[in-house]
Amino acid sequence: MNIKIIYETYSSSTETVSGLIAKQLTELGHSVDVSRMQDSMNFINQNYDLVIFATPSWFDRGQEGQPHMAFLHFMDDHTNTDFTSLKCSFVGLGDSSYAHFCLAIDILEDFFTKRGAHKLGETLKLDNFYFNPDEETVKLNKWIEQLPIQ
């Protein structure tokens, strides 16, 4: 499969996780391209078999649990876009001590699926990846296994 991983990060964990996903999927024989949301604004025209979105939850626009600012800008610009040709999966990074654990990835999922995108597999939510990389990488590897991409 031709797979794109689109991520954003404030303090680097989502970049690390995106790299781990890319490595695993490449080893499984897929062609994988990774880039930040701010550098991927025209991904919809590039006909990927699967796009994986990854974002931390953060405080933005006066609210907790928001997607990274680059995703917020993308969403602002695409309120009327049809995503029915898009197959996508979702990876959220957060911290369960916050009131809205990984809410940002639910917001992104909602945004794309309400506009016709087809979700593949379960949504992954990683807790405090920076402090628990080993435990959360086990979850990440299980998540990759359940993706319907063979």
Ligand SMILES: Cc1cc2nc3c(=O)[nH]c(=O)nc-3n(C[C@H](O)[C@H](O)[C@H](O)COP(=O)(O)O)c2cc1C
């Ligand atoms: C200002 C701030 C606000 C945050 N808000 C939330 C939140 O509402 N929900 C949540 O699950 N995690 C929240 N987090 C935790 C981050 O999402 C988590 O540390 C994540 O791994 C950061 O990813 P990054 O290193 O890729 O930026 C917040 C962290 C900070 C510093």
